[in-house]
Amino acid sequence: MRTLGLFGIGLLLAACALTVEVRLPYKIVRLETQPTYCTQGNTQLDFRLTLDGWVEGLWFYWVPDGTPPSEALEEETLYLEGPFAGPEVRGFLTVSPEGRVLGVGTQGIEVRPDRRLWVRGVRGGVLGPYVGAVNVVRPDSTSFCDPSW
Template sequence: MRGLLFPLLWLLSACTLTLEVVYPGHRITGLKTQGTYCASANTRVDFRFSLEGRLDRLEFFWIPEGLSPSQARPEERYTLWGPIYSGEVRGFVEVTPSGGIRAVSLASPSGAALRPQGVTVEPLPERRLWLRGHTGGLAGPYVRAANPVIPDSSPYCDPGWYP
């Protein structure tokens, strides 16, 4: 018996087994934001998008119009940790009059709010929100909001968005 075991072990050691684990992907579509934010007070810039799949984390980029997310400074990036599940996702990015981000909050499709967190960026007048989802450690594509967000300097600024 021992004589058969050694050649069998030698043959098995020459074999290689490769396992490939594939995480289900995700897709973010229809990212939209309100069109303005107040130039004289903090504003919650509302956004919404459709999510297919599940996200482990979601990156936000609040960058000047015309730049790509890869050009964002560290202060202009923010990551919200999930999980975030499929459905229509709504939330807001709280911005200052100078264009800084004070907080990010979103409601999951089930309606449960995730914890808000914040970061500050330097002022620039016209910005666009970009997102990028991650699932299983794999980054998805950058998703650009359909519209830029511009400052409103009117004395009675109320950029509430009621889509």
């Protein structure tokens, strides 16, 4: 009887499976970009970042320097679906010279702001912290604009 009771408890426990998924935190550090972008046309903006862990996707924020990424306009954001795993993630964004106009001269010349690239990871539908590029990207109005690292 005692053996039958233990066997019954064993069957009950076997029927109640518990799965525990452990999601270790991730960390994005050292987002870097090239130093200039073109004001005469679109630019492929190279970037690289160090990722400790993995994320399901990355949100990018291309905003004027000094503007928090939380205030980015819709056209200044891009979601790139992953997954992505570290230690290094590289790629590029195609960015236009348009953005927020900071001033207009008497001849209709637009003043292009310095800009900064931001990124944040997402996993399990939860957004991580904003991580800003260590450098500012400056506009280049020359006719031979060819940004590189």
